[in-house]
Amino acid sequence: xxxxxxxxxxxxxxxxxxxxxxxxxxxxxxxxxxxxxxxxxxxxxxxxxxxxxxxxxxxxxxxxxxxxxxxxxxxxxxxxxxxxxxxxxxxxxxxxxxxxxxxxxxxxxxxxxxxxxxxxxxxxxxxxxxxxxxxxxxxxxxxxxxxxxxxxxxxxxxxxxxxxxxxxxxxxxxxxxxxxxxxxxxxxxxxxxxxxxxxxxxxxxxxxxxxxxxxxxxxxxxxxxxxxxxxxxxxxxxxxxxxxxxxxxxxxxxxxxxxxxxxxxxxxxxxxxxxxxxxxxxxxxxxxxxxxxxxxxxxxxxxxxxxxxxxxxxxxxxxxxxxxxxxxxxxxxxxxxxxxxxxxxxxxxxxxxxxxxxxxxxxxxxxxxxxxxxxxxxxxxxxxx
Amino acid sequence: xxxxxxxxxxxxxxxxxxxxxxxxxxxxxxxxxxxxxxxxxxxxxxxxxxxxxxxxxxxxxxxxxxxxxxxxxxxxxxxxxxxxxxxxxxxxxxxxxxxxxxxxxxxxxxxxxxxxxxxxxxxxxxxxxxxxxxxxxxxxxxxxxxxxxxxxxxxxxxxxxxxxxxxxxxxxxxxxxxxxxxxxxxxxxxxxxxxxxxxxxxxxxxxxxxxxxxxxxxxxxxxxxxxxxxxxxxxxxxxxxxxxxxxxxxxxxxxxxxxxxxxxxxxxxxxxxxxxxxxxxxxxxxxxxxxxx
Numbered sequence: 001x002x003x004x005x006x007x008x009x010x011x012x013x014x015x016x017x018x019x020x021x022x023x024x025x026x027x028x029x030x031x032x033x034x035x036x037x038x039x040x041x042x043x044x045x046x047x048x049x050x051x052x053x054x055x056x057x058x059x060x061x062x063x064x065x066x067x068x069x070x071x072x073x074x075x076x077x078x079x080x081x082x083x084x085x086x087x088x089x090x091x092x093x094x095x096x097x098x099x100x101x102x103x104x105x106x107x108x109x110x111x112x113x114x115x116x117x118x119x120x121x122x123x124x125x126x127x128x129x130x131x132x133x134x135x136x137x138x139x140x141x142x143x144x145x146x147x148x149x150x151x152x153x154x155x156x157x158x159x160x161x162x163x164x165x166x167x168x169x170x171x172x173x174x175x176x177x178x179x180x181x182x183x184x185x186x187x188x189x190x191x192x193x194x195x196x197x198x199x200x201x202x203x204x205x206x207x208x209x210x211x212x213x214x215x216x217x218x219x220x221x222x223x224x225x226x227x228x229x230x231x232x233x234x235x236x237x238x239x240x241x242x243x244x245x246x247x248x249x250x251x252x253x254x255x256x257x258x259x260x261x262x263x264x265x266x267x268x269x270x271x272x273x274x275x276x277x278x279x280x281x282x283x284x285x286x287x288x289x290x291x292x293x294x295x296x297x298x299x300x301x302x303x304x305x306x307x308x309x310x311x312x313x314x315x316x317x318x319x320x321x322x323x324x325x326x327x328x329x330x331x332x333x334x335x336x337x338x339x340x341x342x343x344x345x346x347x348x349x350x351x352x353x354x355x356x357x358x359x360x361x362x363x364x365x366x367x368x369x370x371x372x373x374x375x376x377x378x379x380x381x382x383x384x385x
Numbered sequence: 386x387x388x389x390x391x392x393x394x395x396x397x398x399x400x401x402x403x404x405x406x407x408x409x410x411x412x413x414x415x416x417x418x419x420x421x422x423x424x425x426x427x428x429x430x431x432x433x434x435x436x437x438x439x440x441x442x443x444x445x446x447x448x449x450x451x452x453x454x455x456x457x458x459x460x461x462x463x464x465x466x467x468x469x470x471x472x473x474x475x476x477x478x479x480x481x482x483x484x485x486x487x488x489x490x491x492x493x494x495x496x497x498x499x500x501x502x503x504x505x506x507x508x509x510x511x512x513x514x515x516x517x518x519x520x521x522x523x524x525x526x527x528x529x530x531x532x533x534x535x536x537x538x539x540x541x542x543x544x545x546x547x548x549x550x551x552x553x554x555x556x557x558x559x560x561x562x563x564x565x566x567x568x569x570x571x572x573x574x575x576x577x578x579x580x581x582x583x584x585x586x587x588x589x590x591x592x593x594x595x596x597x598x599x600x601x602x603x604x605x606x607x608x609x610x611x612x613x614x615x616x617x618x619x620x621x622x623x624x625x626x627x628x629x630x631x632x633x634x635x636x637x638x639x640x641x642x643x644x645x646x647x648x649x650x651x652x653x654x655x656x657x658x659x660x661x662x663x664x665x666x667x668x669x670x671x672x673x674x675x676x677x678x
């Protein structure tokens with residue numbers, strides 16, 4: 001296949017690693033999708049806005065975001081169900097942006113599973129191989145192999161309707177995997193399952209992915225699912241990529257208010273920049289924070305509740321830690337931990353939530369107690385917005 | 386037994402639930418009405434069938450049971466010609482209308498294009514246009530078109546079975562499209578995407594996934610088209626030519642010369658045909674349930 005760039009993409013190959021370097025499993029460059037507006041004079045709606053993304057071979061990659069953020073549209077463009085308005089989509093270096101779905105080396109697990117109701121489990125799974133003209137013996141062998149892989153032995157002759165939701169999910173997986181796709185696309189595949197089954201399937205999916213070594217692109221709105229399963233996550237909102245990174249990087253170093261807020265629980269504190277490594281919170285407490293913002297401008301600082309600790313203010317201060325003095329307003333006992341809502345002494349608008357583990361030897365406080373909230377400067381991140 | 390019931394108050398005909406007692410009169414009226422409607426619908430059919438086995442020359446006078454008129458019917462060349470014409474027109478127009486109607490239903494449910502909404506409204510017009518309007522329209526159309534063709538090429542077409550078929554195709558498309566579209570609307574669009582994702586081209590996806598799943602709708606539409614075609618008298622009467630009489634048109638013409646027991650026998654034949662079609666459509670819909678579509 002020749003290297004055809006879709007109209008209005010950037011200079012082809014400028015960012016795609018090719019030649020000596022191994023090509024990315026999926027590379028999106030400037031991918032944009034606009035849908036016509038609903039009304040007559042309505043503006044077109046931009047579902048995906050100039051996305052650049054590279055997904056490495058063998059990666060478990062999640063597209064995470066709220067509904068309407070463009071994650072499903074992005075996946076559908078990789079699958080070929082939607083064509084990009086602009087930009088280039090490459091799969092292992094080959095431009096596929098305008099190819100129909102049946103010409104792309106990817107397979108999809110649909111949110112609704114989309115199993116063919118008029119075919120048996122075995123026929124569903126064999127469908128892709130038959131369409132590719134794989135001979136009968138090879139088809140039978142590979143179908144049996146993949147049925148073993150997803151543990152559906154003995155259910156080959158059933159119709160999809162006769163299976164439970166979890167089993168249907170496995171058929172959908174098997175039907176895609178039997179084709180040995182270069183990339184497997186999964187559109188919220190666990191969304192229809194109940195919580196317990198979903199957690200089991202998360203583990204199974206991850207193990208399966210490691211076993212088959214295929215690149216998974218996984219769309220989800222469930223941050224926990226993305227954190228537990230992914231090698232890397234791309235957080236999306238409003239058709240844009242907000243941040244791409246490992247689960248830990250995304251969790252520990254959120255770059256924007258949206259990412260910090262969407263993933264996990266977090267404290268967003270407003271400060272005034274003093275210099276490149278110092279800011280002052282609303283109550284006057286100086287904190288150490290790396291920022292490139294101008295002196296005197298405001299900066300939002302994110303700190304996870306579990307990275308904060310509470311101390312009796314009479315204790316001598318540890319100079320290695322930053323701190324805010326306040327009073328416990330409310331506490332919530334969680335069993336393994338306690339949540340403290342602390343209001344700063346000199347600024348009633350400065351509220352901090354602290355999650356303190358209930359290990360032996362940890363100090364306990366009650367509502368109204370004066371406390372010092374303290375943290376390692378490295379656990380605070382300055383946000384871009 | 387209800388707790389409201391007084392001891393010794395109820396005879397053997399008292400309903401189990403005493404609350405139902407004041408409504409018994411209403412129930413009787415409703416049940417009576419059901420029988421009335423039933424009789425209203427089926428008595429004429431019974432009379433028709435019974436008198437089709439009557440030996441007498443005159444319709445209303447019963448002499449004795451015989452198969453005389455059935456024998457005459459099968460021996461009557463004009464009836465048999467008309468029957469053959471009807472079946473031929475029905476089969477050809479149904480086949481063409483089913484293919485075109487299914488395609489129309491698909492195009493409206495699965496694709497978006499310019500002018501679709503107008504097409505949507507216009508396609509269903511034949512369903513609501515009165516037969517007589519449709520008949521006049523088509524007659525005018527055929528006359529004008531054949532004149533134009535004659536002027537342009539010198540070839541003279543005339544009305545006959547071909548024009549009846551075309552006319553039947555034109556209204557049957559709408560009915561087939563309607564039924565197929567209803568079936569398609571209930572189909573998960575992701576199924577066709579899944580087929581494409583699994584390397585099926587457009588045709589393979591249609592052949593292996595879409596068509597089997599909408600087959601009950603297509604079959605239902607086809608049976609409806611067949612019935613409508615066999616049933617039509619007004620349009621066929623207008624657009625037919627010499628020697629292209631269909632069975633309903635023959636019956637209609639014969640009636641004007643007076644009702645004969647032969648007409649009864651022909652009508653029973655048509656009735657049996659219709660019932661067979663209904664049974665087939667029931668079998669099709671039952672097949673759909675068991676196939677889990």
